[in-house]
Amino acid sequence: MARIIVVTSGKGGVGKTTTSAAIAMGLAKKGHKTAVIDFDVGLRNLDLIMGCERRVVYDFVNVINGEATLNQALIRDKTCNQLYILPASQTRDKDALSQEGVGKILDELKKDFKYIVCDSPAGIEKGAHLAMYFADDAFIVTNPEVSSVRDSDRMLGILSSKSRRAEQNDEPIKEYLLLTRYSPERVKLGEMLSVDDVQEILSLHLLGVIPESKSVLNASNSGTPVILDEKSDAGQAYADVIARYLGEDRPHRFIDEKKGLFGKLFGGK
């Protein structure tokens, strides 16, 4: 049975597209046929993060309007043949998406794919609403920072009242927390909310902590999802996220600070 995953946050710039690209690649690399859809009509960026921006011919809105078939619009990833990207339209306004149109495309994708990852735009407008409406699972991407945590909580309220599962009284969407841009050093200094703090406030199941990492910018510069950078901390953290999502029990990493020479000399413990 296919599962629809929405990657959402409310707030912008927290790492939704980075996460969507990473988890879609992670699932596909595990052998599951996966599609990742950009819901940010007018401001598409998933194609850039996935490194397929020059291969976009048709987009999501073309398919909804019947100007192209789904197969024409889906772009097969250059490194993984189990992964397909459905880019957003760059020219139309966000009203181009309709609930009926999105529902039809998702139904069609469900016949062929195991996982469908919906990369939500920021905000709570139509694009964000449609990205989460049909979801089975929600990855809430949160930064350890006040406005992001607040917006995440707002998003949780929307998931539990405005999604299809909520409207039809089905089993609610499974919600998972992904804490990104985490800096254990700053947490230790009392400058940043800790994993425990954020979990206490949001009370969500923690799927993983992605450390603040240079590798994320490096990955986006080159258009390769950061999960493919297996040596990097962020890449490994996303690999853990996938393993946990698929049912493996892995201890959380990257929560404690790395001890440099200075820390070893003066850090105590």
Place this chain on the structure above:
Amino acid sequence: MSLLDYFRTSKASSASLAKERLQILVAHERSSRNQPSYLPQLQKELLEVIRKYVNVEQDAISVNFEQNDTQETLELNIVLPEHQTKIS
């Protein structure tokens, strides 16, 4: 405890302040999230009725909706101006 820890703890932590503010805010926003959608309209109409009899300010009335496992409570609070006869 190392020397470094001493300096760390002597500073008031901004993270704990953030946590405290968030806990209050999130609790407040969650409680208003579950309120029935007719509340604002109810508040407006109640105010109109009360103003027929007493000259109260726009913000003199507050309507609170609370929900726990067993019951829902609608709390209505009207502040009457001073030097005015009370409505019994």
